[in-house]
Amino acid sequence: MKLRYLFLVLSLLLSGGAPAWAAESGPVINGYHVGSTTVSKSYDYYTRLLDENLRPAKTRKSRTVPIGYRIDLDYVFVWRISVLAGEPVVKAWVAFKPTGITTDNPELWAWMQQRKSDLLKKAHLTEFYMKVRYYTHIPNQRATDSGEAMLLDAGYGLNPYFGHTSAELVKDVDLFNKYASFNAPISPDWNKLFIGVDSKPRAIQLFKDYVAFYKHASMNCFDAEISKITLDTDGINNLIFKYLQGVEKELVAKQRKRSPDSDKTGKAPGDEQKKQRARQQAADLDAALAETETGVDAGEDLLRDGTASGPESFEDMLDETEKIKLTVHDIPRTTRANVITVSGRVENVSSIDTSAVVFRINGLEQPVYLQQDGSFSNKVVLFNGANRIDIDYTSAAKEEHRSFVVNSTTPPVKARFTLVWDSTGSDMDLHVYGPGGDHCSYNNKTTRNMRLDVDNTTRYGPENISVKLSRHPGTYKAVVKHYGGHGGNVTLYVYLDNRLVATEHHYLSRKRSWRAYTLHID
Numbered sequence: 001m002k003l004r005y006l007f008l009v010l011s012l013l014l015s016g017g018a019p020a021w022a023a024e025s026g027p028v029i030n031g032y033h034v035g036s037t038t039v040s041k042s043y044d045y046y047t048r049l050l051d052e053n054l055r056p057a058k059t060r061k062s063r064t065v066p067i068g069y070r071i072d073l074d075y076v077f078v079w080r081i082s083v084l085a086g087e088p089v090v091k092a093w094v095a096f097k098p099t100g101i102t103t104d105n106p107e108l109w110a111w112m113q114q115r116k117s118d119l120l121k122k123a124h125l126t127e128f129y130m131k132v133r134y135y136t137h138i139p140n141q142r143a144t145d146s147g148e149a150m151l152l153d154a155g156y157g158l159n160p161y162f163g164h165t166s167a168e169l170v171k172d173v174d175l176f177n178k179y180a181s182f183n184a185p186i187s188p189d190w191n192k193l194f195i196g197v198d199s200k201p202r203a204i205q206l207f208k209d210y211v212a213f214y215k216h217a218s219m220n221c222f223d224a225e226i227s228k229i230t231l232d233t234d235g236i237n238n239l240i241f242k243y244l245q246g247v248e249k250e251l252v253a254k255q256r257k258r259s260p261d262s263d264k265t266g267k268a269p270g271d272e273q274k275k276q277r278a279r280q281q282a283a284d285l286d287a288a289l290a291e292t293e294t295g296v297d298a299g300e301d302l303l304r305d306g307t308a309s310g311p312e313s314f315e316d317m318l319d320e321t322e323k324i325k326l327t328v329h330d331i332p333r334t335t336r337a338n339v340i341t342v343s344g345r346v347e348n349v350s351s352i353d354t355s356a357v358v359f360r361i362n363g364l365e366q367p368v369y370l371q372q373d374g375s376f377s378n379k380v381v382l383f384n385g386a387n388r389i390d391i392d393y394t395s396a397a398k399e400e401h402r403s404f405v406v407n408s409t410t411p412p413v414k415a416r417f418t419l420v421w422d423s424t425g426s427d428m429d430l431h432v433y434g435p436g437g438d439h440c441s442y443n444n445k446t447t448r449n450m451r452l453d454v455d456n457t458t459r460y461g462p463e464n465i466s467v468k469l470s471r472h473p474g475t476y477k478a479v480v481k482h483y484g485g486h487g488g489n490v491t492l493y494v495y496l497d498n499r500l501v502a503t504e505h506h507y508l509s510r511k512r513s514w515r516a517y518t519l520h521i522d
Helices: 002-015 106-114 116-120 166-171 173-179 200-214 234-258 271-290 311-321
Strands: 028-047 063-084 087-103 124-132 150-153 224-232 325-328 339-347 357-361 364-367 375-381 385-394 399-408 413-421 427-433 450-454 463-468 474-484 488-496 499-508 513-521
Touching: 028 124, 028 166, 028 224, 028 234, 063 106, 063 124, 063 166, 063 200, 063 224, 087 106, 087 116, 087 124, 087 150, 087 173, 106 116, 106 234, 116 234, 166 173, 325 385, 325 399, 339 385, 339 399, 357 375, 364 413, 375 450, 413 427, 413 474, 413 513, 427 463, 427 488, 474 488, 474 499, 488 513, 499 513
Parallel strands: none
Antiparallel strands: 028 063, 063 087, 124 150, 124 224, 325 339, 339 375, 357 364, 357 385, 385 399, 413 463, 413 488, 427 474, 450 463, 474 513, 488 499
């Protein structure tokens, strides 16, 4: 008995990555379900210049604007039932394709349709569960609603099947396998596979009868429903943010260009002059806003109610941007360390973009997470010698820059692998495999030839592995593994003798690995 279950476990492990509909010995049942669904997503935009409808605000009050949107998906879900060691084994796969994106916000709708292709490419499937019942398709099986439907985990999707239809994937197994997820086999109880059958021998016989009746033919299951689907849309949210930042930037620029600087007579204007000036400012502001590309017709009044939006309050909002200040806490000019922490704060900012601050270490970009209170703190990896650190803050209203040079007396290294990524709440792990079975990672930080200098488990990185100067020559292979959270775009910088030799980019999905680079050291 124990040997049978051991064989079953080994079979599951070995068959986990097999392509869909692959040939197997023994009786099998193939099933598929073709469908479409809509996934609702939301994104919070922090602003002072726009109101809840993403139109020019009348007051300078800071606000959070929830932006809801929907993504339409087509999918092909495939499963296969077989018997190993007398027990049922079910494998499941999914291929998906985003087909549309919509929103109820009129200021965004037209822009979304214009950029639909770019937006849909940023949607990544991270979870897909299907609940399936089989009893309606089993010969001589009594129809009953009792029992429990099986929950099949198809994991995460790979590349969407843009340019193909669902019908094409159903007809062409090789085409389906090109886009299918890595399957997730499960071993259910017989009474879950055949609902209403408590006898295991009876269930096995039903399975054999079913296969003999259908002779391995694929069939549609009409009693299947999506139990859970999750999309990673950080890339879409980033495009929405950049678009709205552009809208705000145009508002600022056009208002400054069109607003009168002062009364040309140099005298204090009378009441009538004040009223006339206020009317002129309001008219100029309306004209400027009407020219702004916000996804509505240029002739449509963005203020809607026809009243003056309070040019003084809008001017106050513009004045606030002049107070934005990037402050960097003390950075050592000389250090013996090869890793330091750089922290600071963006002050007097009301609309926080969490990715608005970027470090450039010796010219190479490193993302930094900006907290909602404007603070930031991140590790920086240094070379032996002089290191230039540039810190940039960029928003629709203002850009700030600070630059420092830090001299590190840390011992030199032969090579270095530095990993950064762009998604929050995700943990990417850097592994380097060296000669002689040497393997450096988060759970083996110091080896004969390498060391892990910094391990980041929350967002953006960096992670860094150095090859010691007294190295063992040979081949060093860098592999990036997704450990937790969302997927994201990862970048690997590879240095040899303090010289950049490679910059590699890749989108890494959940629970996937990426063979990033192979470095040969003589």
